Amino acid sequence: MQIWELYSEKETLALGKKLGEQAAPGSTYCLQGDLGTGKTVLAKGLALGLGVQEDIVSPTFTIVQEYSGRLPLYHFDIYRLANEDELWDIGWEEYIGSGGVCLVEWADLMPEAMPEEAVWLTIEKDLSKGIDYRKIKIESGKQHGIIRN
Numbered sequence: 001m002q003i004w005e006l007y008s009e010k011e012t013l014a015l016g017k018k019l020g021e022q023a024a025p026g027s028t029y030c031l032q033g034d035l036g037t038g039k040t041v042l043a044k045g046l047a048l049g050l051g052v053q054e055d056i057v058s059p060t061f062t063i064v065q066e067y068s069g070r071l072p073l074y075h076f077d078i079y080r081l082a083n084e085d086e087l088w089d090i091g092w093e094e095y096i097g098s099g100g101v102c103l104v105e106w107a108d109l110m111p112e113a114m115p116e117e118a119v120w121l122t123i124e125k126d127l128s129k130g131i132d133y134r135k136i137k138i139e140s141g142k143q144h145g146i147i148r149n
């Protein structure tokens, strides 16, 4: 497990960029954190690190946005899905098996659907350390403690 402490949006972008530069084919990044903590900012950084040229838009209404970079990036926001079946219906299995990079905002809403080997990133604020402070925990699915059927 790793803990990162970031004191500005720029620092979160830089952490995401580093993750994108190191991302392996077929990897999944599961993002957890309240609204406005910086999940989309982290996604933008990761896209930068993958060499995506387009602007990243929040996939809240489209559920998934696809980008091409060093590896394809599939950026999900599953907040508006009613249940896990809807995720499988849009082709989740193909996405995670594609060899591209999947990044999922609100992954904690459907933890059982996430691949066992996914990397979990949990973002928290701590207002006592300033409004731009974020703590990001990076851990494996196993460390994160996903309960499976």
Ligand SMILES: Nc1ncnc2c1ncn2[C@@H]1O[C@H](COP(=O)(O)OP(=O)(O)O)[C@@H](O)[C@H]1O
Residues within 6 Å of the ligand: 006, 007, 008, 009, 010, 011, 012, 013, 033, 034, 035, 036, 037, 038, 039, 040, 041, 042, 105, 131, 132, 133, 134
């Ligand atoms: N250290 C930081 N890391 C990321 N975002 C930050 C940070 N400090 C302030 N912010 C602000 O917090 C907001 C995060 O928004 P966003 O990434 O859309 O959140 P989410 O996708 O988690 O709902 C942005 O307005 C951003 O400017």
Ligand SMILES: [Mg+2]
Residues within 6 Å of the ligand: 039, 040, 058, 077, 105
């Ligand atoms: Mg978002």
